[in-house]
Amino acid sequence: MKLKNKLKLSFCIMIIVPMILFVIAAFIIIKWQAYNYKQAYNIDTNVGLETFYSNGNAISEITSGIYQSMIEQAETNPESFSDESALRELSSELKTKLSDLVVRWNGVLLYNSTSFSNDELENLIPECSEVTYGSICDTGYYQSEYGCIVKTLGFCDEEGNVYNVSIVTSISQVVPQIRNSLTLMVLAIAIVLIITAALLIFWIYKSIVRPINKLKLATNNIKDGNFDFKMPKTGNDEIGQLCKDFEEMRLILKENTEAKLKSDIEEKDLIRNISHDLKTPLTAIKGYVEGLQDGIADTPEKQEKYIRTIANKVNDMDRLIDELSIYSRLDTNRVPYTFVKISAGDYFNDCVEEISVELDASQIELDYKSHLDKTVYVCVDPEQLKRVVNNIISNSEKYMVEGRQGKIGIDIYDEGEYVHVQFSDNGKGIASKDLERIFERFYRTDDSRNSKQGGSGIGLAIVKKIVEDHRGMIWADSVEGQGTTMHLKLPKYKKNELACQGCN
Incomplete structure (x- = not known):
């Protein structure tokens, strides 16, 4: 893969992979938190994502079972809501759901397990007075200004007594779950980013940094005059091609260096050989010249022989020098x-x-x-x-x-x-x-x-x-x-x- 394509792919991975991993992590966290929420408040129905982004839904689900029982009781035995012992039992059950019970009878506060005063309850719980026997006024749930979720039933008995039965649940009940979920979400984002960054760093190190380190080692070898190594195989990207070119350069440098060493050896041999080949006729010439000077060649025949020998040696030297000159010009393509x-x-x-x-x-x-x-x-x-x-x-x-x-x-x-x-x-x-x-x-x-x-x-x-x-x-x-x-x-x-x- 080309280096520019790797950079493009890295950019896509930095965006897409964290998003995918975060969605998966968020789904798991929400499911796990929903399960814990369900177990903590004994909720029988399924708890979904709305539990965490809608406080009303979350708190309503906590007491939904008890509220449904209250509706059935209001339809069959509305007078039971005037029995103090029954109300205390119902309030105790609501306490397990972290909720309170408020009951009004004909506009008079009959039972209150909350910490709110009568005046606060007047504002917190509106009264349902227009009800008839056999009918029920279900207000559903609503969120009050006091940070509570309120569900109210309005009904009357055979004698026309009007009841208003309310369940009050504090919104703060769901906050720990939301806070815990947010903490886990932040942690999941950090883990996803760390994993993605680690994978990208490893990939970049393997495909870019590692070949560069190998190139650096190779350049150090060449700088030290060591050509007896081989560049390892790399990919087909730009850096891989650079490594291949570097290997070709190494082979050329090695060949040139070996050729130069061989040439140096040959030149030393040439100097030694030429020195010998020049010294031999020069020694002979010197000897014959001294013979002529000392009068050893005392006859015309000897003198002619000495001179002819000297001439032959000079010709040999001239031929040798001519060969060197010709070869030098041929070797440098100057002929x-x-x-x-x-x-x-x-x-x-x-x-x-x-x-x-x-x-x-x-x-x-x-x-x-x-x-x-x-x-x-x-x-x-x-x-x-x-x-x-x-x-x-x-x-x-x-x-x-x-x-x-x-x-x-x-x-x-x-x-x-x-x-x-x-x-x-x-x-x-x-x-x-x-x-x-x-x-x-x-x-x-x-x-x-x-x-x-x-x-x-x-x-x-x-x-x-x-x-x-x-x-x-x-x-x-x-x-x-x-x-x-x-x-x-x-x-x-x-x-x-x-x-x-x-x-x-």
Whole structure:
């Protein structure tokens, strides 16, 4: 649920749920109070809600049974209301209902169990004088100014004597029940509000505060450089989406941090390797220079040999520095490619001609076979692709086996949408554990820095980067001790498709 919907729902819950719970609580309280009221005053009829909002109804119900008996007695034996003993008995019964009896006979006060004076009774109880034998004047109940509920019967006997019999009940009798009910109502409102607030607070804490606390903990972990944790699953609301985004950010930061650590390690290895690779030719150059200065090379032949060796070492250093410069620019995408459409067969024919001269000087046999025709074109940067070919051939030449006739084969095939170039050699080969990592930057398969192969470990990394920038593929097959085959695939040029930027 979205956060805004949760807030809307919370607002509705704050209004509707307390109202529903209060109505239920009020119904239970009224029923319970009505039951207690009925039991306290021995009321036989049902007592409902009107008992508590209408004082007259409540007090009238208290003496309704006795009042009905008085009506029946007035109809059958009206003379009994002049018997003092009978009146005392009736008054005693009314006292159990917290009521009093007042009887007038022909306008004269015959019996009074109240605390009111005669004058007060004149105002409290109006007299019913216009009655006939066999008829009854029932005034019902009415509320007087003295805080009482009064019910009066007017009737006469056979001799024409007029009776006015009244039941007087104080209104204060129902006040304790009303006060108790109001107290319970207030208590019910407080409980309902507390329960509703507690449920809402728990819900909000669970859906909002708890995820925020988890986010806070996660930010503290990231601040301390700890990325090895996982954000717990949350809902689909805005905060839940924020947690998911935070988890994605954590993974990216973790990857970047690990990549940076790896890069730092590789750079340290590079500095160490380059320092070694530069120090080795520098040491040799220094030695040969000292030999020339000290006159050790005392013949023209020795001097020429020393100078040629110095030149070779300088070339090695220059090549190493050039590799570092090229890789740095490739790694930061600062090498400007110039793509052109060229014939794949003609291009590799030219490359092989240049390579064959160097391989002849190194006494390495070259076997070149092209299975392409001139209609096969590729979109490449000739200079950078030549660097790929030279690095692959140089790598093969570097790892030839001493005492074995070196052989390098180059085969080119037309394979559908690609031009497939294979570079094979009969060198040392690559161990299976190293084969998948040979294109990693700064990775070297030889552990000893004293081996004659040397190298910075970035030659094949340069190759891979250039090939990928050409939207091509490169991989290697090798058998340790027998040789290695490099596979290079370049996409063909398509007339109706822009194969590479700047290639028409």
